[in-house]
Amino acid sequence: MDYGRVLEQIHATVLPTLGQGKVADYIPELANVSPTHFGMAIATLDGQVHTIGDARMGFSIQSISKLFALVMALKVEGDDLWKRVGREPSGTPFNSLVQLEHEAGKPRNPFINAGALVVTDILCTRFAVPENALSDFLEKLSGTPAIHYNHRVERSERRHSDRNSAMAHFMKSFGNLRNPVDQVLDAYCRHCAIEMNCVQLAKAVSFLANHGRIPGSDEEVLDVSRSKRLSALMLTCGTYDAAGDFAFRVGLPAKSGVGGGIVALIPGECGICVWSPPLAESGNSFSGSLALELLTTLTGRSIF
């Protein structure tokens, strides 16, 4: 597959759409990014990396961190984690509280904010400094040193975290958070504020395309079964209440973030990351979703 050529075709098609959608501003610091950035990277399992546009420019990974935090929590907690977090699509926005009251403080899945807060609580119990453990893990997965979080983005989100704070307190009232709410929120905001670029993220997600093993070193991150299950969760829950439409249009396991990044993978073939800051109503990158749709259309590759 000539991914270099495919990326050029995708770039040419999405260029006129850049700027459609709206850059997230409910975290004020996120609004300071240019809406016309676009980058995409494909990391194949044989070690090649194909890029286009701003693929080496760092951005705020936001909810993409939920994927890697979940992998870490599964490694330390195992399947007990599922007693505290569900595995069903929520059908509601990523920051919704409504289901929690009827469902005894157990979030529908680990990729909405409520679920990620429970996952973060597990990491707070298991690691002295969870944000350092997560960035160390991301350095290993992406094969790049020095991954950090952006302090300004972290402080900006922490100052505007009333909604996530309400969610965390509510879950704590059901006994589904073990650590102090402030500690969990601090760690959560630091995870979301991690900065990476498309190349690093395409490499970081590629172990899921490789049955749970890091391509190159062959180190096992997750066993085959867990890796398969993680990909299934990405497909059903990774793009919030647009997951059905995303499966219809793109047909790949994916995880998005409000910084405009989306990671995806083609099993047995490659890890992918696309970045374009303006978001569609659902909170997924507008042009990034289009780019992934073009990728599967142009290559004929998807999981279906």
Ligand SMILES: NC(=O)CC[C@H](N)C(=O)O
């Ligand atoms: N969907 C997202 O990327 C949301 C992450 C963001 N930090 C929040 O909690 O609201």
